[in-house]
């Protein structure tokens with residue numbers, strides 16, 4: 001018998017229990033701007049999401065797009081700065097954030113998924129009153145913290161086998177538009193859906209220890225210690241905080257993994273060793 005065939009059959013056999021475990025599971029995938037590569041990489045991500053849908057998983061995609069916002073702000077000669085990983089957002093910046101996230105980035109992902117045979121629907125947190133926000137801190141301008149998530153529309157869509165693709169914007173109670181950090185939005189949505197998995201796709205293989213090695217399993221206590229020691233720093237801080245908040249909100253596990261690695265999401269869900277760093281409640 002052909003060796004390749006035996007290897008394929010053996011891989012499929014090993015994947016079967018995982019395929020069964022995730023049948024009808026809700027998996028929230030956050031695709032960060034740095035994890036969005038070339039058109040080929042986007043197509044590969046889209047293929048994985050469509051395959052998840054085909055085997056009965058309910059994928060919900062929440063995206064970022066920080067580098068794409070930066071590029072547009074530069075073209076428009078609008079200066080921008082970050083405080084603690086959040087973009088200080090005045091009214092002019094908010095307009096650009098909404099145009100880039102809800103327009104260019106959201107539709108690129110929707111089109112990629114549809115191009116691979118999926119049925120993606122692009123939304124922002126404003127649609128169906130999905131995300132209501134309050135201001136995070138007056139010093140940051142129109143940066144919002146989600147305080148009410150209405151997951152009904154998402155449930156209706158996933159039940160009908162649509163794949164929601166969500167831009168991290170929210171509505172204020174007085175008609176404002178708020179800019180939400182993509183990780184924060186994904187965590188809040190995952191908690192509201194009581195998702196089985198929150199996959200945070202980024203540009204590193206996982207959370208690294210002081211020796212630069214990826215730690216494959218982490219507890220909340222380990223994360224707190226590594227943050228206090230400065231081992232978890234920069235953009236990894238909001239990511240691990242989001243993971244912990246999501247677990248507290250009822251998500252079963254959160255995983256930080258490299259979105260640019262081939263088949264990252266599939267390896268995480270459907271193989272024994274998974275991918276990246278998995279964080280479970282203590």
Ligand SMILES: Nc1ncnc2c1ncn2[C@@H]1O[C@H](COP(=O)(O)OP(=O)(O)O)[C@@H](O)[C@H]1O
Pocket residue numbers: 032033034035064066201202203204206207208209231232233234235236237239
């Ligand atoms: N302990 C750590 N392990 C891995 N990455 C870390 C760690 N501490 C800080 N980082 C940094 O966090 C970055 C990921 O955050 P960020 O750039 O905000 O990602 P994204 O744009 O995907 O949301 C990594 O590229 C890395 O430079």
Ligand SMILES: CC(=O)N[C@@H](CCC(=O)OP(=O)(O)O)C(=O)O
Pocket residue numbers: 031032033034063064065066067069085086087097143144168179180181182183
């Ligand atoms: C408040 C805030 O900082 N919002 C982010 C939203 C996009 C984002 O989170 O993009 P990444 O996931 O690619 O970093 C921003 O304006 O850049």
